Amino acid sequence: MNLTAARTALNTARRVAVLTGAGVSAESGIPTFRDAQTGHWARFRPEDLASPGAYRRDPDTVWEWYAGRYRDVLRAHPNPAHHHLAQLERQKGAGFFLATQNVDGLHARAGSGTHGGQLVELHGNLISARDEVTGETFPLPHPDALITPPVSPRGHRMRPNVVWFSEFLPEDALEAAQAAFAEADVALVVGTSGVVYPAAGLALETLRQGGVVIEVNPEATELTERMTFSLRDTASRGLAALLGG
Structure with a gap:
């Protein structure tokens, strides 16, 4: 992993798309779905x-x-990883897009989606409910x-x-994410195993268009071999290293 090259790519990118998974929320003490089944x-x-x-x-x-x-x-409370991504949005403004697989709302509580960029919760949100009729x-x-x-x-x-098993992701959210990753100069894939599709395929949209993809995860994933850069670390430490914090 060439950290200097990865930093340079991220710093100079006009458009940045980010995908986050359970590894980001784990540092806030939120268990994964299966870990919560105790x-x-x-x-x-x-x-x-x-x-x-x-x-x-x-x-x-x-x-x-x-x-x-x-x-x-x-x-739970947002952890440094959530705040690092809110900071990155402040730097990139309208060129920033964050798609999360998490349903805890912690990205929004950290300020993501309020600094000119866009936040999309692909799998919904636990702090709201949906009228079954309307x-x-x-x-x-x-x-x-x-x-x-x-x-x-x-x-x-x-x-x-x-979003439950056998249900589709919200069409507008998925289409927005696919477009953002296809247009991104740099994509970040943070704290996700890369096995849940279609979200796991978003980074491949960036690669197909000639962009750079940086993975941050403590362990190798099914996406690792295709990534431009892979940083083996937790979400908060990995993002701090990339942002020079």
Whole structure:
């Protein structure tokens, strides 16, 4: 890994696209979906908690699970990796695009999407819910006031505002991400295993158009061999090194 060359590419890039995964939120103490299946929840398969079929069969249990994850998310705080990416957006302005696979809302709480760039949550957000009839999204009340399943201001039951197994990513979010990565001079892939598609294919859009892709992950991933640069480190330390912090 030539850190100087990677830094130079990132510093001189006019357009930067970033994909983040669970490794970014891990430093805030948020477990991955499967890591959170402990105790009472260890007896459930992922499909029992995060699929349209499971929700149709037992919305109360599904909402009990997501209410717990919602409480965990609100207790967490953005870590240095989130703040480094907000800083990078301040530097690049409208040339910055961040697509995250995380559903915890920590990028927004760190300021991403407020400095001229764009933030897209590919898999939804745990702190909001979706009206089952109209499709509108509404913020959830504080956990102490949350009654599940929640009801929207329209009077309809709401489901968690996340993408479940067998569901497609929101079309507008995916199209925006594909366009941004295709146009990027440099793409960053941070804290993601590179196995969940179509998100994992976004960096390949940059490579196909002749751009540079920098991976930051403690371990090699399925994408590593195709990356221009790979930095074996945590998200916060890797981004600090790239930004010269």
